[in-house]
Amino acid sequence: MTDIDSRQSNSASSLRHSGAIRVAVLITAVFILVVGCQTTYYALWEKVGKxxxxxxxxxxxxxxxxxxxxxxxxxxxxxxxxxxxxxxxxxxxxxxxxxxxxxxxxxxxxxxxxxxxxxxxxxxxxxxxxxxxxxxxxxxxxxxxxxxxxxxxxxxxxxxxxxxxxxxxxxxxxxxxxxxxxxxxxxxxxxxxxxxxxxxxxxxxxxxxxxxxxxxxxxxxxxxxxxxxx
CATH class of the missing domain: 1.20.58 (Methane Monooxygenase Hydroxylase; Chain G, domain 1)
Structure with a gap:
């Protein structure tokens, strides 16, 4: 694998990891919102810049x-x-x-x-x-x-x-x-x-x-x- 291929692979892996984190945060945040803990709900979203x-x-x-x-x-x-x-x-x-x-x-x-x-x-x-x-x-x-x-x-x-x-x-x-x-x-x-x-x-x-x-x-x-x- 060339250096370019390696960098592209690492970049794609990083994007997938970032996307997975966002999905996990979304699922957790929705659950927390349902059970009513607003403070934790906001804190979770702040971790991803929202x-x-x-x-x-x-x-x-x-x-x-x-x-x-x-x-x-x-x-x-x-x-x-x-x-x-x-x-x-x-x-x-x-x-x-x-x-x-x-x-x-x-x-x-x-x-x-x-x-x-x-x-x-x-x-x-x-x-x-x-x-x-x-x-x-x-x-x-x-x-x-x-x-x-x-x-x-x-x-x-x-x-x-x-x-x-x-x-x-x-x-x-x-x-x-x-x-x-x-x-x-x-x-x-x-x-x-x-x-x-x-x-x-x-x-x-x-x-x-x-x-x-x-x-x-x-x-x-x-x-x-x-x-x-x-």
């Missing part, structure tokens, strides 16, 4: 991703419901089973959005608390004032994001409730006549899902704007 600001940015981006995936899943449910018209007998049973699965997927997506927003709020609160404390240790009056102004501005922008996220989250509940009622009714009355009798309910669900997706999109845009200025 401060609270970086974690907040990452999680805000992930909220947007979770919301986009939830929007797609809710839209899929609406299309599945509309697909039930024109089917009968065994075919209707098959479509219903897929609809039931899609509804459960909506619940899972909604839970993922809620959990991610909770995580964002927790990290933001810890970041602002740390920031406030560190401002107190700055002796230069001008720098202290600028840092405090920056903190206040970030808090204000986060408050807007928080309202948008929680607003979109709250929009999911009535949609999920109506979808659950619809799915349960069909479970007990799975026939073409029952499906046909629910056209008004389907129209209402479609309208609610459309409004929910708009709320999600506004929240995603708010998240993108926040991340760009963080």
């Amino acid at each position: 401060e609270k600001r970086h974690l907040l940015k990452d999680n805000v981006e992930q909220v947007g991703e979770e919301q986009a995936e939830a929007s797609e899943q809710f839209a899929t449910v609406v299309e599945r419901i509309k697909a039930m018209y024109g089917f009968d007998g065994g075919e209707l049973e098959d479509v219903y089973e897929k609809l039931s699965q899609d509804y459960r997927a909506c619940e899972e997506r909604a839970d993922a959005v809620r959990d991610r927003i909770d995580n964002v709020e927790r990290i933001a609160a810890d970041l602002f608390k740390e920031w406030e404390s560190e401002i107190g240790s700055i002796e230069n009056v001008k720098l202290k004032s600028k840092s405090r102004a920056s903190l206040q501005d970030t808090r204000s922008r986060f408050a807007r994001l928080q309202r948008s996220m929680r607003g979109a989250e709250s929009s999911m509940d009535p949609v999920l409730n109506n979808l659950r009622d619809y799915v349960l009714y069909l479970k007990h009355n799975l026939n073409a006549q029952a499906v046909s009798s629910l056209r008004k309910e389907v129209a209402d669900i479609e309208t609610e899902v459309s409004a929910l997706i708009q709320d999600m999109n506004r929240s995603i845009k708010e998240a993108d704007a926040f991340v760009k200025t963080l």
Whole structure:
């Protein structure tokens, strides 16, 4: 093996080792976050160069991703419901089973959005608390004032994001409730006549899902704007 080959091999090995460390830290950090030890969670991420600001940015981006995936899943449910018209007998049973699965997927997506927003709020609160404390240790009056102004501005922008996220989250509940009622009714009355009798309910669900997706999109845009200025 030449010296160049040796260096390339060592470099590749180093990258793999670094990647393995990051994966191990991620897995451990997620576990710690779940069991609730925030201090250790942050300390682990700091070992790979991620401060609270970086974690907040990452999680805000992930909220947007979770919301986009939830929007797609809710839209899929609406299309599945509309697909039930024109089917009968065994075919209707098959479509219903897929609809039931899609509804459960909506619940899972909604839970993922809620959990991610909770995580964002927790990290933001810890970041602002740390920031406030560190401002107190700055002796230069001008720098202290600028840092405090920056903190206040970030808090204000986060408050807007928080309202948008929680607003979109709250929009999911009535949609999920109506979808659950619809799915349960069909479970007990799975026939073409029952499906046909629910056209008004389907129209209402479609309208609610459309409004929910708009709320999600506004929240995603708010998240993108926040991340760009963080």
